[in-house]
Amino acid sequence: MNILEKITQHKQAFSKSERKVAEVILANPQIAIHSSIAALAKMSDVSEPTVNRFCRRLDTKGYPDFKLHLAQSLANGTPYVNRHVEEDDGPEEYTKKIFESTMASLEVARQSVDINTINRVVDLLTQAQKISFFGLGASASVAHDALNKFFRFNVPVVYFEDILMQRMSCMNSSEDDVIVLISHTGRTKSLVEVAQIARSNDATVVGITSKDSPLAKECNLVLSLEVPEDTDMYMPMASRIAQLTLIDILATGFTLRRGTKFRENLKRVKDTLRGSRFEKRND
Amino acid sequence: MNILEKITQHKQAFSKSERKVAEVILANPQIAIHSSIAALAKMSDVSEPTVNRFCRRLDTKGYPDFKLHLAQSLANGTPYVNRHVEEDDGPEEYTKKIFESTMASLEVARQSVDINTINRVVDLLTQAQKISFFGLGASASVAHDALNKFFRFNVPVVYFEDILMQRMSCMNSSEDDVIVLISHTGRTKSLVEVAQIARSNDATVVGITSKDSPLAKECNLVLSLEVPEDTDMYMPMASRIAQLTLIDILATGFTLRRGTKFRENLKRVKDTLRGSRFEKRND
DNA sequence: AACCTTCTTGTAACTTTTTAACAAAAAAAC
DNA sequence: GTTTTTTTGTTAAAAAGTTACAAGAAGGTT
Incomplete structure (x- = not known):
């Protein structure tokens, strides 16, 4: 809670000398946070303990604590908010x-994501014979991005954009395969069907989708992200x-689980790319 | 400027003991601001003057001043720092x-992006006969994502993952075409060649890439994002x-420029998708 | 390997800042 | 007009932070 507001509210409850302190602070808070209690007392023309008492009356532990609160209030506190674009x-x-x-959405997502499920999905991925990533639209x-990441890990990974290929791939899946299905709404019919096909072949189906959606019901594990949909612009x-970001997290969990040796491998993959690039000059 | 970020950036310049202090503060900044220099020294297992020197190295007047800065950074709504994942x-x-x-990277990106260039790119895109989006890896x-977005706008938009297709597409480009090339490093040889081909056909080339990179030199317009590369995990x-996010911004600028009528069109596109989805029950 | 230099870190003394205790003054109540 | 309560300032003590200096570690040189 903003302490500057608190001061103005409390103003009536202050004593005469305390009010003097309040005036000086409100007049120029920036100077106040950089002053010692002695300097502020002099400016307000009161004694030092008075300033201290003033701080206590605002539920702070003392002068330094008060300065901290004041500094925080002054820091242009504009937390990220989901503001819609206007015409x-x-x-x-x-x-x-x-x-x-x-950024606001990421913050919401961070708070809503279930760490436990992440851990279990990472478990599944590390043990999978084959990993598939499917999404539509x-x-x-x-x-596609997930493919890129996991491809570097040198594990059998599959990605199809075509719904028919997705279906065929799932029909050929088996017990040790993990299929990751991505859909924000979880209401895309064909993707739900893909999930059903995979399940009937005993493959493990992980959904990155909305909780309680039709797709979620067909999954073995659901990673749900409670991100407010941006309806304004008609595009996700x-x-x-x-x-x-969730994919990044899964990929990171994957590499960590695999250990140091595995990461040296990753470095080698990266080095291989160098040939196709212009060298970075170090001048 | 956020002092937490400053700490992470400076990390290399710190001495061994100073780094210990940095670790403790980054691990729990909230506790740090409520501790005395003695308490923080004890937590970091260093002497008090070391903590003081740590503060000075960050261009603060001393420990109390440092705490003030820290408090402001935390209040700023952005306690997000680029912290690397540990073993x-x-x-x-x-x-x-x-x-x-x-989130920290997005904040950095936001501050580094050039609004003027965004506006000019939006200009170009709205006037383009055909828009192409190419990237590799x-x-x-x-x-791919850009394709998805711009496809909804009912404008001729092209995307190829295949380098040969990209080249062929550029060979057939003309004056009124805009080619958007995406590459974080801007050092991928084949993409630079694609840019050259497009330029020699008088197409306009926009680069979403690193400033001063080989690719940037071949572009008519460069949208550069100064995002710190995450070297730890060997993957972008x-x-x-x-x-x-930049693509989102371009797409949004695009629709705003096109006006209200155009957005009604967008809504229609979205409605068309409904048939392929399970209805959302309102109970 | 021994020596020197430079940089880092801690100890101890010192200064500043803040807080506690008490007494004087002012205001309010009886 | 006296007593009680509240407010305020003075003094002293405690806490916090800083400086100066010396010991120690690291790195380079002969």
Whole structure:
């Protein structure tokens, strides 16, 4: 709670000398946070203990603690909020809004994600014979990204954008295979069917999707992200970023589980790419 | 400037003992601001003057001043810092770290992005006859995502993952075409060649890439994102998320520029998808 | 390997800052 | 007008932070 507001509210409850202190602080808080109790007492024309008592009356432990609260109030406290883009926003506004909304959504996602499930999914992935990532529409690019990540791990990984290929792939799946299905809404019919096919072949189905959705019901494990959908622009934005971050987390968990030796392998994969690149000059 | 970030950036410049202090503060900044210099020294297992020197190295006047800065950073709503995943992190730790690093990178990206260039790119895109999105490797999924977004706008949009297709597509490009090339490093040889081919056909080339890179030199316009590369895990994570957010911004700028009528169109596209989905029950 | 230099770290003394205790003054109550 | 309560300041003590210096570690040189 903002301490500057608190001071103005409390103003009546202060004594005469304490009010003097309040005036000085409100007049110029920036100077106050950089002053010692002695300096502030002099400015307010009161004694030092009075300033201390003033601080205590605001439920702080003493002067240093009060300064801390004051500093926090002054720090332009604009936490990221999901603000929608408006019709007449200029580039500056919508850029800012989209960045902030994205960060706000990630914060929400972070709090809603279930660590336990993540751990279990990582477990499954490390033990899988084959890993498949499927998504449709906007979620296809998320699956695509997952392919990229897991491909580097030198494990059999599969990705199809085509619904028929997805179905065929699932029909040929077996017990030790893990199928990761990505869908924000979890209501895409064909993806639900893919899940059913995979299940009937005893493959393990992991859903990165909305809780309690039709798709979620068909999955062995569900990683749900409670990201507020951005309805304004009619295209998924934040949800997708959250999904990607989740993929990053799974990939990280995967490498950690595999140990140091495995990561040396990763470095080698990266080094291989060097040939196809322009060297970075160090001048 | 956020002092938590400053600490992580400076980390290399610190001495061994100073780094101990840094660790303790980063691990739990909230506790740090409520501790005396003696308590913090004890927690970090160093002497008090070392803590003091640590503060000075961060351009603060001393410990109290440092605490003030720290308090402000925490209040700022962005306690997010780019912390690297450690060998022995559990699911809880790495999940937290990845979410926070991603958010920290977005914050950095937001500050480094050039609004003016965004506006000019949006200009170009709205006037383009045909828009192409090309990327390779990890950036391919970003291009893929861009395809998904712009496809909904009912404009001629092209995406290829195959380098030969990319080249052929560029050979057939003309003056009114815009080619968007995505590459974090900007050092991928084949993508630079694609840029050259496009340029020689008078197409406009926009690069979402690193400033001053070989690719950047071949582009008409460069959207650079100064995201710290995550070298630890040998795979691009944060950079990709920032690129995607940039795509979101371009897409949003695009729709805003096109006006209300155009957005009604978007809604229709979205409604069309409904048939392929399970209805959401409202009970 | 011994020596020197430079950088890092801790100890001890010192200064500043903050807080506690008490007494004087002011205000309020009887 | 006296007593009680509240407010305020003075003094002293405690706590916190800083400086100066010396011991120790690290790195380079002969």
